[in-house]
Amino acid sequence: MEEKIIESFTLDHDKVLAPYVRVIETQYSKHGDPLxxxxxxxxxxNVQEIPTAAMHTLEHLLAKYLREKLDGYIDCSPYGCRTGFHLLCWGEADPHQAASALKYALQQVLKTTWEEVPGIKRQECGNYKDHSLTGAKAWAAEIxxxxxxxxxxERILV
Ligand SMILES: [Zn+2]
Incomplete structure (x- = not known):
């Protein structure tokens, strides 16, 4: 069987300038719908990584705030390396819009109270004790x- 090339693993991780939003790919369904x-x-x-508790709280908050800004939002899930997230959206690629939505979402994180973090009860989360809103805010501010x-x-800031 021919080995499928996974685009993310061909990226030279030494060459990228974070924080950024990059298009990995757009796929089309058999009906032609872009994703x-x-x-x-x-x-x-390989320079920094976000600790799990802060990353976990960011995950819960990005699910809330990116959804508010991005039409066709499907999911935003953390990388195992804890340097970022996969973001999936219906529609053609629009990195400017996605980066602007991320900026909005992180600005909202700074204003969030503990009571406003969604899905943090035991019944709602797979590791509900592993959260840090303080950490999420500190990383959001730094980013x-x-x-x-x-x-x-290239640094093209939104
Ligand atoms: Zn969770």
Whole structure:
């Protein structure tokens, strides 16, 4: 069987300039509906990684705030390396719109109270004790401070 090339593993992780949003690919259903997968990179690969509790709370908050801004939002799931997220959306690729939505979402994180974090009860989450809103806010502030680029290799800030 021919081995499928996974685009994300062909990316030179030493060349990217985080924080950024990058289009991984747009796929089309058999009916022609486009679905775009983005690389949402919050911190520089192999330089920094977000601790699990902060990453986990960011995951819950991005699910809430990206949905408010992005038409066709499907899902935003953390990378195992804890440097970013996959973002899946219906529609053609629009990295400017996705990066702008990420900026909005992180700005909202800074204003969020513990009571406003969705899905953090035992019944709602797979590891409900592993959350840090303080950490999520500190990382959101640092990422916003650096600025979010709509390009992975050039700093084009939104
Ligand atoms: Zn959870």
């Amino acid at each position: 775009t997968n983005y690389d949402v990179r919050l911190v520089a690969p 916003l401070d650096k600025g979010i680029s709509e390009d992975a290799f």
